[in-house]
Amino acid sequence: MEDHVRIFDTTLRDGEQAPGCTMTLEEKLEVARQLARLGVDIIEAGFPAASPGDWAAVHEIAKTVGTPDGPIIAALARANKDDIDKAWSAIQPAAKKRIHTFISSSDIHIEHQLRSTREEVLERARLMVRYARSLCDDVEFSPMDATRSDPEYVYRMLAAVVAEGATTLNIPDTVGYATPEEYAELIAGIYRHVPGADKVIISTHCHDDLGMAVANSLAGVRAGARQIECTINGIGERAGNASLEEVVMALKTRRSFFGVDTRINTRELARSSRLLSTIIGMPVPPNKAIVGANAFAHESGIHQDGVLKHRMTYEIMDATTIGLDGNAIVLGKHSGRNALRTKLAAMGYEFDSEEEFNQVFQRFKELCDKKKVVDDRDLEVLATGGSLHTPE
Numbered sequence: 233m234e235d236h237v238r239i240f241d242t243t244l245r246d247g248e249q250a251p252g253c254t255m256t257l258e259e260k261l262e263v264a265r266q267l268a269r270l271g272v273d274i275i276e277a278g279f280p281a282a283s284p285g286d287w288a289a290v291h292e293i294a295k296t297v298g299t300p301d302g303p304i305i306a307a308l309a310r311a312n313k314d315d316i317d318k319a320w321s322a323i324q325p326a327a328k329k330r331i332h333t334f335i336s337s338s339d340i341h342i343e344h345q346l347r348s349t350r351e352e353v354l355e356r357a358r359l360m361v362r363y364a365r366s367l368c369d370d371v372e373f374s375p376m377d378a379t380r381s382d383p384e385y386v387y388r389m390l391a392a393v394v395a396e397g398a399t400t401l402n403i404p405d406t407v408g409y410a411t412p413e414e415y416a417e418l419i420a421g422i423y424r425h426v427p428g429a430d431k432v433i434i435s436t437h438c439h440d441d442l443g444m445a446v447a448n449s450l451a452g453v454r455a456g457a458r459q460i461e462c463t464i465n466g467i468g469e470r471a472g473n474a475s476l477e478e479v480v481m482a483l484k485t486r487r488s489f490f491g492v493d494t495r496i497n498t499r500e501l502a503r504s505s506r507l508l509s510t511i512i513g514m515p516v517p518p519n520k521a522i523v524g525a526n527a528f529a530h531e532s533g534i535h536q537d538g539v540l541k542h543r544m545t546y547e548i549m550d551a552t553t554i555g556l557d558g559n560a561i562v563l564g565k566h567s568g569r570n571a572l573r574t575k576l577a578a579m580g581y582e583f584d585s586e587e588e589f590n591q592v593f594q595r596f597k598e599l600c601d602k603k604k605v606v607d608d609r610d611l612e613v614l615a616t617g618g619s620l621h622t623p624e
């Protein structure tokens with residue numbers, strides 16, 4: 233089978249854990265349907281032990297979206313039998329099911345949160361992966377806070393769960409602490425130190441506390457990871473998770489650098505972003521990479537002139553590949569003559585002489601000093617010589 237990076241979407245689990253991002257069952261179902269259209273490989277539908285409502289949402293998604301040709305439906309479980317049983321029962325209706333179980337591996341978590349010891353925690357990880365495997369043949373294991381853990385201990389823990397049949401090893405940068413070089417080294421170390429690592433999928437799970445979630449995920453791929461855990465619009469705990477649209481478009485745009493791509497239907501990216509933003513009521517910042525309103529917009533004269541002559545002078549991606557109609561030439565005070573002439577021509581205005589156009593251009597520049605963006609109605613008035621109503 234062709235090598236590819238699996239996209240494990242956790243918008244409905246880690247994403248939903250962010251303040252202000254909770255969703256009703258119907259809303260989760262709508263997002264899950266869109267994720268299936270987007271072509272994600274795995275949907276982490278929720279954390280069934282968290283509440284009866286979460287169990288019900290995971291169950292409904294498994295029933296509706298977990299079709300034989302749809303995505304794998306995963307549910308999260310702490311490393312205990314009760315959580316694993318709840319995860320397993322919730323995903324029952326799905327054709328393809330995954331149990332994702334986790335336990336912390338850092339001393340700070342083991343001592344202060346779990347109040348346990350390294351040996352006890354390692355044994356719990358081993359036994360719970362064994363238990364999950366007795367139910368499901370697709371089991372993912374995560375050593376939580378892996379990037380602040382002793383790597384030797386993480387490798388021992390991973391070796392133990394691989395021996396018990398874990399099929400995916402996910403490496404969380406839980407608090408967004410790692411740098412790309414450190415994260416890549418941790419992933420590369422798994423291949424060197426964990427027997428059987430080459431027979432399972434290594435996965436990235438990076439948080440954005442220092443703004444490095446996407447860079448860390450991609451560094452993980454360079455080191456051999458073949459699954460990325462991410463969320464639409466990068467929502468998630470605190471500063472969020474790696475943004476799905478960014479990792480997907482980075483791999484697609486720089487395919488020859490990474491040597492591997494995803495199977496995402498990128499034309500659904502813009503729609504997915506808009507849908508989630510509307511449902512949770514969280515606007516996408518205009519300057520957000522890929523899906524922000526300005527990501528394919530040009531205002532400065534030099535850039536507009538270049539793009540009008542050849543799109544690739546100032547664009548590395550085609551807006552239509554993410555499902556937009558095209559790029560946007562925004563007319564404002566930095567815009568030049570070529571952009572104005574092209575826009576007016578598209579609106580059906582032509583000028584008898586250069587002199588006539590110059591007058592319109594001069595009036596346009598005067599207006600731009602009074603308004604941030606000049607819209608089509610302003611242009612109509614400018615082109616027909618009418619009087620302009622500008623803000624005071």
Ligand code: KIV
Binds near residue numbers: 246374376404405439
């Ligand atoms: O960030 C994290 O450690 C997690 C795990 C549950 C995978 O979300």
Ligand code: ZN
Binds near residue numbers: 246404406437
């Ligand atoms: Zn997380």
